[in-house]
Amino acid sequence: MSEILVLVEHDGGAAKKVSHELLTLASRHGEPGAVVVGPGADDAGLAADLARFGAARIYTAPDAALVSAIVAPKVAVLAQLMAERSPAAVLIASTAEGKEIAGRLAVRTGSGVITDAVDIDAGLTAVQSVFGGSTVVRSRVTTGTPIVTVRPNATAQQESAGAGEVVAVSVELAATDTAAAVVEHVVQAKGGRPELAEAAIVVSGGRGVGSAEGFDLVERLADALGGAVGASRAATDAGFYPHQYQVGQTGKTVSPQLYIALGISGAIQHRAGMQTSKTIVAVNKDAEAPIFDLADFGVVGDLFAIAPQLTEQVESRKG
Amino acid sequence: MPLTIVACVKQVPDSWAEKRLLDIDSTLDRESADPVLNELDEYAIEEALRIREAQGEDGSEVVVLCMGPERATDTIRKALSMGADRAIHVVDDQLHGSDAVATSAALTRALGTTQWDLAVFGSESTDARMSVVPAMVAERLALPQLTFAQKVEVDTAGRSATVHRQTDDGYDIVSAALPVVISVVEKINEPRYPSFKNIMAAKKKPLETLDVAALGLDPAEVGLAGAWSAVEAFEQRPPRQGGVKITDEGDGATKIADYLVGQKML
């Protein structure tokens, strides 16, 4: 069976959920080779975890220099492995950096690239859900090795034991690969919540939330549900919540099991980022708000009354 | 030292309109919606203008670079009316259907026709939404990419640029020597509205056009035929339907919780 390389997203030794999902997809169409870059890449626990999700081989490149610059060093690692292993495809998470890695890798290796796939079918056809889910497109890379980025939360992760043979990789970086140097990582997020794109539950607030303080209500409901917090552009523009939590056309695309929209009208650009959620619940005081056209369960009412009550209900019913 | 900042812009269908693909060649139906300047590129133009303005009157200039059909001149004029100095329009029917790889090749060639220090892009186009072209251009030019910037600082004397690159949990401070390829997110600034004076002036600003031959590109490398990926099929999904809608009478939260229990989500 031919090898499919998967670039693992990890956080110093723990794989993100999306990497399990990519390994699941890779197992379905070939033999997964997990590629792990940066400090923690050689963590034994991580290797065991990746093997549990089907990794036949685990290519580890723990050198810190590989994360001292953005994007290009990871491209160098993948390009080298592509040359050595001739994989049938390369799968990368459809995150901001993942897509950039895919783009550069495509140019470097003379390969076509498809981004934002939600599934991979036989013959390595990528399935994309575009225009806010209104159109499903099937495409195939026709030149070089298919490089496909896959959206988090689009595949159900599935364990299937792989051999997990660890192969150490060392890569000579060109000067241009390290030219965009990371001087500092600044962490602003309050910890403890799942990542927006990966979360099974997302609670989002819009302009109706009214203020940054108002987002406490949104956060409390999200925490009760164990979910992530999102925001509409009106809310991020007004400074109620940081921009990286924006959901929609020019923000993140999310596809959780449950999306709760509080004080969000449901403009087309917001829908573009959440329309494929499995279940949508909306609270809006305007009965005519377009969000109700797609909500599975809508409540016309004041979010300032309903959100705290719902938080209490969730907490008490969880027991 | 004067700087040349190139703002790379695209014309896209208005994001307020529903989009669809054409049956004939699976490309985006660009006729069904009003063509507008990709909104995220307004932030790129604004940032380019601010970098120029921070230089004082030293002869620094902002050049608009746009690849697109004939009618993209409207988009270019809009960019010029925001205050850019001149424009390059890459226009050729052979470019229709170009994928990101081919687009990056054409833009790279076009960037090669002028001396520049910073090329600034919007972080994505609202139609294709791939967010890969700036990275691809950087790859082709073997230049550093400072992408997804929510803040840009240029050190003219030190010939370097530093950005705050947006991440999931905050930002990375990333630095590189000029020339650099930048992309900006919408948080970075508030794009200005064109003034009447600038709208009038824009009509007279220099606009150079380049076709595939002028770029020295092989026509086989671009357009639909030159694409490295191909759409096999597409289908329209029925629009999502709304479900239950109730009015809160003090029991709205209970009803949501009941619903979630029914859905096995609680």
Ligand SMILES: Cc1cc2nc3c(=O)[nH]c(=O)nc-3n(C[C@H](O)[C@H](O)[C@H](O)COP(=O)(O)OP(=O)(O)OC[C@H]3O[C@@H](n4cnc5c(N)ncnc54)[C@H](O)[C@@H]3O)c2cc1C
């Ligand atoms: C190119 C482009 C890209 C865009 N990208 C995005 C994007 O990525 N994400 C995005 O979200 N938007 C995006 N937008 C903006 C989009 O068009 C809307 O302006 C935005 O989504 C509106 O946010 P909102 O629903 O929070 O605000 P509004 O439309 O103002 O809606 C606020 C809602 O809150 C309700 N409300 C007020 N008070 C209460 C209360 N006490 N209780 C209950 N309900 C209440 C109101 O009835 C109203 O429906 C984009 C626009 C463009 C042009």
